[in-house]
Amino acid sequence: MRPRYLILLSIFCVIAALTGPASAGPADITVTSSTLDPQVLMKGDTGTLTIVIQNTGAETVAIKSARLYGSGVVPLSEPYPSVGELGAGNTKTFTFTVRADGGEGTFYPQFVLDFRNDGSLRHPVPVQVEDTPLSASVINKPDAFAEGRTADITVRVGNPRPNAASGVQVIPIGTGFTATPTGGFVGALAPDAAGTVTFNLTPTAETDVTFQVVWRNGINTHTADLVLPVTFGEDKRQADPVITNVEVTPEAGRYRVVGDISNAGLESARSVVIAPGAPAAPTDPFRIYVVGTLDPDDISSFEVTFKAERNVTEVPIVVEYRDGDGNRYTATTMVGLGGATLPAEGSGGDLPVVAIIVVVLVALGIAGAIYYSWRRT
Amino acid sequence: MNTGFLRVLLDPGRFFEARMQGEPSLKVPALIALVIGIIGAVSAALSANVTIAAFPADMQAFGSIGVAIAVVGGIIGGFFTWVAFGIVFYIVSMLFVGDGDLKRTLEFTGYGLLPQVFGGIIGAVFSYQLISNLTIPTASRPEDIAVVVEALTNAMLADPLTQIIGIISILFLIWSANIWIFGMKYARNLSTRNAALTVGIPVGLYILINLVTLIGLM
Numbered sequence: 202m203r204p205r206y207l208i209l210l211s212i213f214c215v216i217a218a219l220t221g222p223a224s225a226g227p228a229d230i231t232v233t234s235s236t237l238d239p240q241v242l243m244k245g246d247t248g249t250l251t252i253v254i255q256n257t258g259a260e261t262v263a264i265k266s267a268r269l270y271g272s273g274v275v276p277l278s279e280p281y282p283s284v285g286e287l288g289a290g291n292t293k294t295f296t297f298t299v300r301a302d303g304g305e306g307t308f309y310p311q312f313v314l315d316f317r318n319d320g321s322l323r324h325p326v327p328v329q330v331e332d333t334p335l336s337a338s339v340i341n342k343p344d345a346f347a348e349g350r351t352a353d354i355t356v357r358v359g360n361p362r363p364n365a366a367s368g369v370q371v372i373p374i375g376t377g378f379t380a381t382p383t384g385g386f387v388g389a390l391a392p393d394a395a396g397t398v399t400f401n402l403t404p405t406a407e408t409d410v411t412f413q414v415v416w417r418n419g420i421n422t423h424t425a426d427l428v429l430p431v432t433f434g435e436d437k438r439q440a441d442p443v444i445t446n447v448e449v450t451p452e453a454g455r456y457r458v459v460g461d462i463s464n465a466g467l468e469s470a471r472s473v474v475i476a477p478g479a480p481a482a483p484t485d486p487f488r489i490y491v492v493g494t495l496d497p498d499d500i501s502s503f504e505v506t507f508k509a510e511r512n513v514t515e516v517p518i519v520v521e522y523r524d525g526d527g528n529r530y531t532a533t534t535m536v537g538l539g540g541a542t543l544p545a546e547g548s549g550g551d552l553p554v555v556a557i558i559v560v561v562l563v564a565l566g567i568a569g570a571i572y573y574s575w576r577r578t
Numbered sequence: 579m580n581t582g583f584l585r586v587l588l589d590p591g592r593f594f595e596a597r598m599q600g601e602p603s604l605k606v607p608a609l610i611a612l613v614i615g616i617i618g619a620v621s622a623a624l625s626a627n628v629t630i631a632a633f634p635a636d637m638q639a640f641g642s643i644g645v646a647i648a649v650v651g652g653i654i655g656g657f658f659t660w661v662a663f664g665i666v667f668y669i670v671s672m673l674f675v676g677d678g679d680l681k682r683t684l685e686f687t688g689y690g691l692l693p694q695v696f697g698g699i700i701g702a703v704f705s706y707q708l709i710s711n712l713t714i715p716t717a718s719r720p721e722d723i724a725v726v727v728e729a730l731t732n733a734m735l736a737d738p739l740t741q742i743i744g745i746i747s748i749l750f751l752i753w754s755a756n757i758w759i760f761g762m763k764y765a766r767n768l769s770t771r772n773a774a775l776t777v778g779i780p781v782g783l784y785i786l787i788n789l790v791t792l793i794g795l796m
Contacts, residue, residue, distance in 0.1 A: 450732075451732070451733045451736075553739055556704060556707075556742045557742065559700065560742055560746060563746060567693075567749050567750065567752060567753045570753060570756075571753065571756045573588050574756060574760070577588075577591060577592060
């Protein structure tokens with residue numbers, strides 16, 4: 202061998218020694234997994250994208266940088282400017298914060314690895330964005346609301362989304378009512394799962410009650426509203442006191458009304474009290490008549506006494522009763538006084554003193570006349 | 579003291595004794611019966627008028643007929659009372675072998691009705707007070723008239739004034755009976771005892787019936 206070849210060989214060896222061992226290329230790096238938390242974003246949501254790579258080659262790979270870019274789903278965090286080497290068989294995890302800025306659909310932001318000795322790896326990461334909110338519906342409510350009457354309202358919250366929702370709550374919002382509890386906690390809802398919350402709602406006026414469903418998708422809080430109009434009406438099941446078989450009897454200075462009261466409704470009427478209403482003036486002995494509880498189809502007799510002016514032809518008989526929640530109701534039945542005559546006050550139960558005095562004087566006078574007539578005989 | 583036929587009120591014995599001296603005359607007794615009838619007619623008219631006030635408007639015309647019937651009935655009632663008591667006394671006195679004609683009996687019975695004039699006036703005043711204190715609802719339908727009249731009657735019977743009117747009527751009837759005893763004594767030539775029985779039996783029965791009715795109302 203010529204000396205000149207020996208010199209070239211020596212220089213090559215020196216260069217090889219200086220440059221170190223040989224490095225593997227992009228073909229040995231593989232993206233083994235990518236996960237997004239939450240699994241499915243909603244529009245505007247912020248999520249965490251975690252990407253794991255592995256060196257499947259037999260030699261160390263020098264990685265210069267790692268970054269993520271794309272449209273629709275944009276990274277919020279800084280790229281990895283200097284990654285370093287990844288030994289054979291080793292894995293490395295990259296985490297990016299992303300935000301769904303676009304519409305719905307599946308987006309593919311690019312994960313890019315730049316290698317130190319030229320070359321790069323581009324890997325599209327699928328990110329799903331779906332804006333479907335949780336659904337809420339009222340599954341139980343009364344046929345009609347009444348002022349001050351407590352009603353049970355049951356709200357069912359369902360999760361039609363492809364991923365789980367956490368921290369699900371239902372909060373009634375609005376004015377003109379009180380609700381117990383003030384908020385209902387459902388917790389986590391798996392996809393296609395549902396939970397229910399029951400509220401005791403007591404309206405004080407006709408209003409709209411908004412049941413606000415609050416949940417978290419990852420770290421993002423969302424709400425959905427369910428509006429329940431509260432309008433007052435007649436409950437089809439409520440107690441219905443009916444007065445029948447009424448007899449009006451005029452007495453000295455007052456009227457006496459006797460009759461039957463029956464409950465034609467489907468619920469019990471409690472604390473039933475019967476009294477004559479204006480223009481009648483209740484008087485003893487039966488200013489009011491307490492019936493108590495009147496169950497459906499039950500019947501009870503009653504009796505009230507009252508005074509009324511001479512020109513009054515009919516008076517209302519007022520029935521007051523309560524439901525199971527203590528709400529007060531009234532029902533009025535007009536009772537005609539036609540056919541009944543009333544001795545005026547003062548001529549009635551009280552003895553007419555003047556007339557009695559006249560009777561006494563007449564009796565004394567007649568007795569005197571009789572005595573005198575026999576004495577003259 | 580001679581104050582005409584009014585003397586029969588306080589001194590019936592002397593009065594009838596004096597009347598026995600003349601021929602029987604029914605003029606004054608008939609006048610007394612007429613006055614009693616008129617007073618009764620006024621009371622009946624008041625009651626009828628109240629009842630008519632409860633009639634429907636289109637039936638008010640029939641009310642005048644009712645008032646007229648009540649007036650006529652009241653006047654006839656005065657004469658009927660006179661004649662009825664007279665005949666009854668005449669018949670009962672026959673049991674005690676009474677001697678005297680019917681005309682004299684009727685004459686003295688008529689005089690004995692004089693206290694009924696005062697009793698009738700006081701009774702009419704109380705009846706008016708009783709009726710004026712009633713509240714009379716109008717019957718809107720002809721079918722309600724019977725109910726209204728029944729209720730009106732019940733209300734009147736329930737009033738203490740009704741009992742007082744009855745008591746006054748009995749008191750003046752006792753006064754009349756006292757006069758009739760003297761009357762029958764002379765008219766039928768009876769002893770005082772028999773005259774008292776002649777008057778006492780029918781009048782006592784009449785008063786007893788009235789008392790039973792009054793007690794039933796209390």
